[in-house]
Amino acid sequence: MAFDPASLKYNADGLIPCIAQDHASGEVLMMAWMNAASLAHTLETGQVTYWSRSRGELWAKGATSGHVQTLVELRIDCDRDCLLALVSQEGPACHTNRRSCFYTALRDGSEAVIAEPIV
Amino acid sequence: MAFDPASLKYNADGLIPCIAQDHASGEVLMMAWMNAASLAHTLETGQVTYWSRSRGELWAKGATSGHVQTLVELRIDCDRDCLLALVSQEGPACHTNRRSCFYTALRDGSEAVIAEPIV
Numbered sequence: 001m002a003f004d005p006a007s008l009k010y011n012a013d014g015l016i017p018c019i020a021q022d023h024a025s026g027e028v029l030m031m032a033w034m035n036a037a038s039l040a041h042t043l044e045t046g047q048v049t050y051w052s053r054s055r056g057e058l059w060a061k062g063a064t065s066g067h068v069q070t071l072v073e074l075r076i077d078c079d080r081d082c083l084l085a086l087v088s089q090e091g092p093a094c095h096t097n098r099r100s101c102f103y104t105a106l107r108d109g110s111e112a113v114i115a116e117p118i119v
Numbered sequence: 120m121a122f123d124p125a126s127l128k129y130n131a132d133g134l135i136p137c138i139a140q141d142h143a144s145g146e147v148l149m150m151a152w153m154n155a156a157s158l159a160h161t162l163e164t165g166q167v168t169y170w171s172r173s174r175g176e177l178w179a180k181g182a183t184s185g186h187v188q189t190l191v192e193l194r195i196d197c198d199r200d201c202l203l204a205l206v207s208q209e210g211p212a213c214h215t216n217r218r219s220c221f222y223t224a225l226r227d228g229s230e231a232v233i234a235e236p237i238v
Contacts, residue, residue, distance in 0.1 A: 001230045019138055019147060026145025028138060031201045043225075076230070077220040078213050082150045084221040094197050101196040102203040106162075111120045111195070 005036050009081040015051060016083055020093060023072040023086035029093035030101040032059070034083065046071050048085055067091040092118050124155050128200040134170060135202055139212060142191040142205035148212035149220040151178070153202065165190050167204055186210040211237050 010016050015033040022029055032050040034042070038058050041049040045060075048069035052059035062068030069087040076083060094101040097117035105114045129135050134152040141148055151169040153161070157177050160168040164179075167188035171178035181187030188206040195202060213220040216236035224233045 003225050003228055003230050017136055017150065019150065021147055028140055028147065028203055031136065031138065031150075031196065074225045075221040075233075076223040076225070077150065078215055078217075078222070079220070082220075084147055096197055098197075101198070101201075102194040103197070104195040106122050106193045106195070109122055111122050114194075 005039055007080065008039075008076070008083075009079065010035065011081075013053075015053070016081060018048075018050065018083040018085055020048060020069055020085045020087050020089070022089055024088075027100055028102060029069075029087070029089055029099070032061075039083075042071060042085075043074070048087055061093075062090060065091075067093065069093070124158050126199065127158075127195070127202075128198065129154065130200075132172075134172070135200060137167075137169065137202040137204055139167065139188055139204045139206050139208070141208055143207075146219055147221060148188075148206070148208055148218065151180075158202075161190060161204075162193070167206055180212075181209060184210075186212065188212070 008016055014035045018034045019031050020029045035051040038049045038051045048061050048071050050059045068090045072086040074085055092099050097119045098115045099118055103115035105112050127135055133154045136150055137153045138150050139148045154170040157168045157170045167180050167190050169178045187209045191205040193204055211218050216238045217234045218237055222234035224231050
């Protein structure tokens with residue numbers, strides 16, 4: 001079945017969440033939002049592109065930092081309201097320069113930082 | 120730092136997305152939503168509990184199907200607006216009886232079903 005981006009279920013703001021996962025290690029790197037334009041840009045260029053809700057503009061991941069995400073495979077969930085991008089991540093995915101944004105763990109009721117910046 | 124559930128950033132509906140990942144294999148199983156009550160239930164019981172937006176009620180994953188998710192570790196992202204639950208998943212996570220909800224891949228511009236029901 002040919003893929004129709006309009007067949008996805010976007011929220012009231014026209015956005016759909018996208019989870020980025022390291023295609024090799026399986027590490028979950030981040031979650032951000034796409035709209036139809038950023039999804040089209042991602043598929044056309046092979047560079048994962050989100051929609052920045054804070055800046056209100058397309059956000060080609062790593063365009064300024066060089067920490068690009070190259071798309072390996074895009075997957076769609078059963079409800080068609082969430083995306084999973086298997087990516088090749090250059091350097092850190094997180095703006096704190098950590099590999100993953102999920103560097104805070106709950107352990108024994110407290111928060112523990114479990115990863116350090118890699119650059 | 121002691122964890123305060125009120126320190127998370129919930130959306131206008133009081134919800135925060137939670138990604139469930141198989142703690143052993145690294146497979147991303149699903150994404151669903153939590154509110155403060157479902158998060159508290161998850162931490163109290165060790166059984167991952169979402170908020171069902173369609174039913175408008177707490178959704179203790181697997182309560183009827185037996186396909187429970189036992190929490191191994193909860194992680195918080197840098198923006199505190201997304202959760203990652205490392206889980207031990209009993210059977211399929213998806214309501215289609217597939218292990219993961221992300222069983223549809225985009226390949227050569229078409230959709231491909233890459234996993235079959237396991238029960």
